[in-house]
Amino acid sequence: MECVFGLVGDGFAVLAADTSAVNSILVHKSNEDKIMVLDSHKLVAASGEPGDRVQFTEYVQKNVALYQFRNGIPLTTPAAANFMRGELATALRKNPYSVNILLAGYDKETGPLLYFIDYIATLHKVDKGAFGYGSYFSLSIMDRLYRSGMSLEEAIDLVDKCIMEIRSRLVVAPPNFVIKIVDKDGAREYAWRESLKDAPGASA
């Protein structure tokens, strides 16, 4: 049910994720942020078991920060991706994390990068990626409409088309999405796409 997808554009990478926290048939909240800011120029969109998702991404975030403290320079995006893969691979045959990850980062030397990391620690650098039931729709839309080197407006338009498709075609489509981008100016939240706002609390 969790929909996470992302793509690389001209000098930036964008990630979009649904914002529903679900347990069986109950929606706990519809503004759960699943895209974590790993460091100044990296974003991690994670989908999977909620506990594993939060634990694993926080663990990686703190280790990435530790590296920067110890060595004075931040990890590159490929290094962070390989670190994540290594942690998932080590845990795989002991105590596996059920988390699928899309890592988007911007390095000064190489530009924007997007990494696809499966829950069984398959790592691959991609231009566009998606996880979850939403991937059946968003990957096809992106296959048709994606070009390399898209501008920010074009990329956000493509993201919106994917969100529209998921909303209209997925049976239990999540109502709200968050979009975050990373470029030379850093990782930041770009927009929310809400079709269902939380009901205001009843007044006493």
Add this chain to the structure above:
Amino acid sequence: MGRLINANDKVNDHQANESCAFFNLSPLHSGLHFSAGRSPIPAKLDAARRIDTPAGSPMSIFEYNGSALIAMVGKNCFAIASDRRLGVQLQTIATDFQKIYKVHDKLFLGLSGLATDAQTLYQRLVFRHKLYQLREERDMKPETFANLVSSILYEKRFGPYFCQPVIAGLGDEDKPFICTMDSIGAKYLAKDFVVAGTASESLYGACESMFKPDMEPEELFETISQALLSSVDRDCLSGWGGHVYVVTSTEIRERILKGRMD
């Protein structure tokens, strides 16, 4: 060996321990009996290595990502080729996934099967080879490397890497060497060609009919490419182009093939 005890079997511990003892296996080390309930591989990959697909019918763990690999021997040269698909069961994730790695200028390793294990195995093997290079101050011979791969795979006999390697190299006096092995390191040396992956049955047929001994590099390239493309066209889990390396004692030629992109 003890009977395959499925983690989902409603066999009680006592019974399972008895059968393990009967076959002189200690329950802790039988490896196939997960008494603590926590299996070493996620539940989806467990259960006799069958995984459920969205379509319903279970697939083998070896078919999770999809792959096709061939290595062929020519006249003082060899060629190694792979498909380029990375999939997750029936969904294609990428069409530029690398399955053939260069260990050194005269030794190539192709890894088919589960992509995560292929990546882990490749990292371990490159590490071992680099150590060897530092200690011995020379590159590993293909025969030696094949033995190394075999023993690393057998180390994990009761919790294996789900990979089938294809090793191709030029040995002493630049004599071509190819071999493949199963996921627990049983080596199969061949003089003509070796294949691995989800398309292996088609690959065997194609190679058997197209192969001739002592082909020159150009003809070898044509032969291996045609064998690869025609075989992956019959396999839904591999394809999306091809990646061919033709290696002689003086040069390595890497070529990308465009086949049916489906």
